[in-house]
Amino acid sequence: MRLTLPLAASTGAQTDLLLLGLLAVSLAVLGLVFWLMLVYAIRYRHNSPVDRGALAEKSFRFEISWTVATLVIFFGLFIWGSTIYVRLYQPPANALKVYVVAKQWMWKIEHAGGQREINALHIPVDTPIELIMTSEDVIHDFFVPAFRVKRDVLPGQYETMWFRPDRIGTYHLFCSQFCGTAHSNMIGDVVVMSAQDYAGWLTTSGGGKTLAAQGKGLFIRYGCAGCHLGGGTVRAPSLVGLYGSPVPLSDGSTAIADDRYIRDSIMQPKSQVVASYEPIMPSFANVIGEDDLVRLVAYIHSLAAEKHG
Amino acid sequence: MSQIVLPQSQISYLSDGVSLRSWLLTTDHKRIAILYMISITFFFFLGGSAAALIRYNLLVPQGMIQSAETYNRLFTMHGIIMVWFFLVPAVPVTIGNFMLPLMLGARDLAFPKLNLISWYLFMAGGACALYALFSGGIDTGWTFYTPLSSNYAQGHVAAVVIGIFISGFSSIATGLNFIVTIHRLRAPGLTWYRLPVFVWSLYSTSVIFVLATPVLAITLILLLFETLFHVGVFDPRLGGDPLLFQHLFWFYSHPAVYIMILPGLGVVSEIIPVFARKELFGYKFVVWASVSIAVIAFFVWGHHMFVSGQSLFASVTFSLLSYFVAVPSAIKVFNWLGTLHKGHIRFDAPMIYAFGFIGLFTMGGLTGLFLAALAADVELHDTYFVVAHFHYIMVGGMVSAYFAALHYWWPKMTGKMYPEMLARAAALLMFLGFNVTFFPQFILGYLGMPRRYHAYPPEFQVLNVLSSAGATILAAAYLMPLVYLTFSLFRGDRAPANPWGGLGLEWQTPSPPFTINFVVTPVVTKGPYEFPKPGIEPSDV
Amino acid sequence: MSEEVAPHTHFQYADATHQSDTAVAGMWLFLASEVLFFGGLIIAWMFCRHWQPAGFDAGGRETVLWIGTLNLFLLITSSFVYSSGLAFMEAGNIRRLVQCCVVTMAIGTLFLLLKFYEWHIDLSENLFPAGPFKITGTDAGGARMFWSFYFVATVLHALHMIIGVGLVGWVAVQARRGAFDDGWYTPVEVVGLYWSFVDIVWIVLYPVIYLVGRG
């Protein structure tokens, strides 16, 4: 039985340090409280003859000092925990994107190259990985203890999370939000591989057409092309170069076209209308499933590279 | 004040009518408290049996109970019964109901009929929930997260929700009754700063009852509507927002966890001075700590949602506020230690429970600080670490406080002394069993074992077996008071009016008290803990 | 106080004023909890509307404005009538109080009848959010949600109204039986507080239901 949890992601080192810090503070406080209880219980037991001397009449000074001390320690812990957390949710731009679709009770993983897997995630070591996750039904939670990360996976929404694995091996993947009968079976393996092994895995795991290429087909099939490829009578914005760039909206604000934005543009087009366009795009909610949506988003993503390259 | 001499004034409330009717239609707060006590004891052992089955299932990695569905129903039922039908009413509504008027020098609560109605509502809610739990149960967890609960779960979600809804009205009624009573029915001379701390903590608890419960009620109604008609308020497929449910639920349930600790903090603040024969250290700080917990409690609900997808800004704010709400608890712990300093400490059973409370509550609270630290919660959320955290506070803390209160006021309530040595042994056994049960769960959680798992990877087995072994000890320890307290009702020694030498008004009535509590309304001239001080010297400031 | 206690005073109170002030305080506290009850509903409502204002407004335009408005006036009138009844009570005129109660009940019942008629219209126009729904297209989701809130809110309010009519009726019966006199009429006050509150809830719901979508 081991009592420590191996760490397999460089992004988790800070969390471990924080846990250690919290443990140290707690042990110190606990030690103090238990020690005083023990000492007083023995020294001031009712039949002990010890001289109780003069009682301190005024307690004000004590109260202020321990309240302030507690506040200071608490504030320190708060700052410490928050800074790591904020960093945990800001993926670097060069992260490798992997799409995750959860449903009762399995994890479906889609790689950019078109490889698909279920209840397993293969990733290269020492590379920042960004997961773009959604659910087809209820709330699930993607939890990899060895990476010290977890994030709820909500239906109708993209949630993202990132980490940088730094140790080759196989680790637990748990669903940690209660999601119905087989919640405890919604588990899998995260396999961290060396760069060569990973390249080998990609080629042997099929794929064939990349996600983006599949998305291109869907773009025509769902009729997006009719409006968005120009030529027609409808005026719709070009999607080339959209991904990652700021979009002026009709209500005067600006949005960054990330995965979540693109998803919302397709599912609830009325919620964010591009400035100077008519809100005529129909909603594709209940029309496009999460799997196809992932492909469309990947395709629109690839259009950005097209422009730059 | 009036000095009405009513005919039944000299009769103990226990012998004032013995028919079932005289109990079921009573408006006497003491009898209603006894009704509550019988009901929650039943619910405790019911919830405890579910806990026993949970621990039995987790003995082996693949689960001793064949079907995951049964297991899911078990922990849901365990959570719902323990929270709403045992712990929420345990100290405030049971012990509080009995003691509040006595401690105020009043003859009853402000609205005795409302008090009885409140018990019937509680029982009606309980019956509804029990019906649902036994005719198939529900598998949503006690938190009812949508859209699982509204559109996916099987079972009687609606009936359970209605049960909780009805019992919520019971909470509101009691809270309202307490607040008004504390404002309006204090004996002459009983100024606010002469109130026992227990009364202050009941006051704070009642504020939460009155102001948080209605939000739960409306949330449950929306959930019910969605469940029955499959329209979306919380289900994103139908255009709703699942996080809205979580916000509304925790807006009630976080304050509710303080319902489940404030009265306990009050009980301990009552017992420590009496058994240390010394004035409560920093009375005003302890009092205002209760009140500020009740206020800040309304602003920290988002700390249950750090990984749920709420905004970063919200998470950071809720983390900071969670640390603020922990400060008053720290103040209390330090003041209890200050009270023990230079006291004359006796270790009767209530005091042993109180000591156990301080230790376990502190451990539970400190682990709450882990969870409030954002990055740490990302690792620990929804693992057994959280399970251990709240059992340390709720079972180690509040259930200990309930037993402390029960033993401390048992002589007053029943007029009988319990067997002291057995009581001490039970208290120690509970402390031991508790730690063996729940300490391993901290480690399990840190190692990554998620909660609500019917089956788990084999490497977690050793710690789980340890935990189940502890639960067996704990079960035995909980059965002991059931036996010896019942026994004492028939064979216990007669209790004197004031067995512990307490200074509160409740000790100035005979044990058990008369139906009208006080024949002559007492007049208060000093604070609740002014024990004689040996060798005082005016000290510096 | 002397040995003799006023007949209404329960044994835990010093005197009648003590008791009646306490009852009034209890009612205020109850109303505070009611505020959070309806407040929670309205906050959830506004929160949901924030995400799909167009759908909510499309739903809101389908409400029957004239009934809502008429009901608003009815309720305000009823509160006025009941308060006059209370004023008569203070002056010791119990007969007038009973008359005011009866009028208040009549107006309250009229409100409820109108409300039932409105629900009837709503249902026959397929405005109940479950099942076939009148509004289709992109605004359907928001409109359905509007109507979910509409039904939850109006049913809860109507339940409060029914309880209120019952309470006013009870006051009338007690008053006729001579249970109150100008020294003690706490229930009249307490029920009045409740009635005004139910009125105020409607004043808050009215714009949310009938006006926001049309604005």
Ligand code: HEA
């Ligand atoms: C009675 C019940 C109770 C009480 C009092 C508390 C008290 C606290 N709780 Fe707990 N909590 C629960 C019951 C309770 N909790 C439950 C039931 C859940 C899970 C619900 C579910 O998901 O099912 C939960 C979950 C929970 C979470 C969410 C975890 C998650 O799901 O990821 C968090 C996060 O912040 C938290 C924090 C705290 C904090 C900071 C306190 C503080 O109030 C604690 C304050 C006390 C102390 C800190 C100890 C004494 C202090 C000292 C001795 C001072 C000195 C210390 C220093 C100087 C460091 N709790």
Ligand code: HEA
């Ligand atoms: C509020 C009060 C409360 C109390 C008092 C308890 C008491 C106990 N709880 Fe519980 N618990 C919760 C509130 C509470 N719990 C909540 C809110 C949850 C979350 C639910 C959810 O996830 O939705 C939870 C969840 C929970 C879990 C996690 C389940 C999971 O996530 O999969 C576990 C696991 O060990 C557990 C164990 C116990 C044990 C061993 C006790 C013991 O203290 C109980 C001891 C009592 C007895 C055992 C009964 C007395 C004896 C008998 C009836 C004789 C027969 C018994 C034997 C022979 C063993 N509880």
Ligand code: CUA
């Ligand atoms: Cu998916 Cu739990």
Ligand SMILES: [Cu+2]
């Ligand atoms: Cu909380």
